[in-house]
Amino acid sequence: MAPPVALVRRLSRFSAWPRPFDPDAELDWSDPAFSRRLLAEHLDQTHDGASRRRTLIERHVTRLRQLLPDPPAHLLDAGCGPGLYAVPLAGLGYRVDGIDVGPAVIRHARKEARANGVARLTHFEVGDVRNLPAEPRYDAILLIYYVLENLTASRQASALRRLAARLRPGGRLVAEFRLRPDQPPGRFSAWEVADRSLLGKRRQLLLSDSVYDRARNLFILREVAVFPDGSVAVQQTTSRLLRFEEIPVVLARAGMRVIHTFDAWTRYPGSPLCDSVVVVAEPDQGSPASTRRAGSRRPGSG
Numbered sequence: 001m002a003p004p005v006a007l008v009r010r011l012s013r014f015s016a017w018p019r020p021f022d023p024d025a026e027l028d029w030s031d032p033a034f035s036r037r038l039l040a041e042h043l044d045q046t047h048d049g050a051s052r053r054r055t056l057i058e059r060h061v062t063r064l065r066q067l068l069p070d071p072p073a074h075l076l077d078a079g080c081g082p083g084l085y086a087v088p089l090a091g092l093g094y095r096v097d098g099i100d101v102g103p104a105v106i107r108h109a110r111k112e113a114r115a116n117g118v119a120r121l122t123h124f125e126v127g128d129v130r131n132l133p134a135e136p137r138y139d140a141i142l143l144i145y146y147v148l149e150n151l152t153a154s155r156q157a158s159a160l161r162r163l164a165a166r167l168r169p170g171g172r173l174v175a176e177f178r179l180r181p182d183q184p185p186g187r188f189s190a191w192e193v194a195d196r197s198l199l200g201k202r203r204q205l206l207l208s209d210s211v212y213d214r215a216r217n218l219f220i221l222r223e224v225a226v227f228p229d230g231s232v233a234v235q236q237t238t239s240r241l242l243r244f245e246e247i248p249v250v251l252a253r254a255g256m257r258v259i260h261t262f263d264a265w266t267r268y269p270g271s272p273l274c275d276s277v278v279v280v281a282e283p284d285q286g287s288p289a290s291t292r293r294a295g296s297r298r299p300g301s302g
Ligand SMILES: C[S@@+](CC[C@H](N)C(=O)[O-])C[C@H]1O[C@@H](n2cnc3c(N)ncnc32)[C@H](O)[C@@H]1O
Pocket: 029, 049, 050, 051, 052, 078, 079, 080, 081, 082, 083, 084, 085, 099, 100, 101, 102, 105, 127, 128, 129, 130, 143, 144, 145, 146, 147, 150
């Protein structure tokens, strides 16, 4: 049987080696249909794919209570997904705003807040960490589960500067960064027959091709789903990971000073050997970035 024309056309446009942030294939996280499929993965309790399972989130929320100022501090959960952290935090008495580019996850977060009786303590809206408005300012900002890694280095830097500008003096950022993916450096390709994936809910032949480029600290996952009617869907995600030593430098450029780095959600200090770290940082009033910010304020703008 001849291969489906759509598949051949689509694959012929592919570069032999995945290209980081390839505009032809890179995922649009704000796409409503994708957001609906991603929501199902966030809520799936059989894996920790898009969000962690609720039992694990409960433990993380207990840990966050130790890292955050006391309630009723005002928090921003940036890249909040379906509110699985924001809603329990509101349950502890925090006022929590959540933003995410995905419309379906934001709808779910609002529903979750109402179901848990914390709607009046929460505010969820579709928004992008790359262009946050200047107000309000928060007592703490959360970046949970590697929210910034799908941005290029320069966009990560500008998002962090904007987030830093949203912290009150004495406020803090609690951010989780992944230092390496769960595959060794190099390329890994596989295929499977799947009943559903993030590319579609139908049975499909799912081809995946991933490259961990340790020299550039990039992890690229390219996936192609071929459906029984011959249609194809393609998606790529590029993750720009930070090296352990790079984290304080990147945060300093954004006007923040690291005060703690932990090995993931433990109380142990982080190190370059960790797979991920949870970093607590605060605005550095004397840093060039915050001096520039203060200098750029119009007289009387507060
Ligand atoms: C791995 S999920 C984590 C969700 C949530 N923090 C959690 O742990 O349950 C990453 C989230 O970041 C969101 N996201 C990706 N890029 C974003 C951007 N530029 N601005 C805001 N949210 C973004 C995605 O839509 C997704 O919900």
